[in-house]
Amino acid sequence: MTDNIMNDEQWREKLSPEQFNICRHKATEAPFTGKYTDCKKDGIYHCVCCGNPLFDSETKYNSGSGWPSFWDVISDDSVARHTDFSHGMSRVEITCKACDAHLGHVFEDGPPPTGLRYCINSAALDLKERS
Template identity: 80%
Template sequence: MTDKEHDENGQWQQKLTPEQFNICRLKATEPPFTGKYADCKKDGVYHCICCGNPLFDSTTKYDSGSGWPSFWDVSSEHSVAAHADSSHGMRRVEVVCKSCDAHLGHVFEDGPQPTGLRYCINSAALDLKERS
């Protein structure tokens, strides 16, 4: 780890809970069906817990049965970036916040139309701001 990464991690550790830090900065995953947004039906916009970047609108959230909040689209082109992930002996596509590079989850090509995508996201990486 570089000095810069160490300094940044120290700042994130002060801002985030241990669970949020492990998921967003160290690329961990919360157990399925345990996150606070897995079954959430509230109307609003899900933001990055680290930097507040808008990521997903609740209108694109659906029950995928996976145990994690799932969305079929992102809020905007500025929401997320995708990277190849070959960890754990699998080939997947990691989803990170485009603003602060926080690990959010993964995207799969088995979602509903119109996109056919399933953004499978850790609740701990999200902050729902409800619409009034």
């Protein structure tokens, strides 16, 4: 795992410009443009910044939102939740618990069994396929 005490210059060296803007400065990729939006491969989605396991492909579903969506996290220790009042609305932001990378948001309109929709930027994820 990457030490989360990196400055912007170090993160810029490690990440692509899109990954840097999304993960370190809370940007959002355009809907339906991310490489994992329609991905159906089996594996574990990790934080692109530090490698922390975040989501299992078994919880991924097509929400129609334009971003990869999951109905659960791999562990309660994998993500942190923060109230986000940006853009004139109240949402729950999801960040990587290990390195504080912005991942996306969670909404209460997902499928059973959790009823949650973790709406995540593809650029924040790195899929490690199961063999």
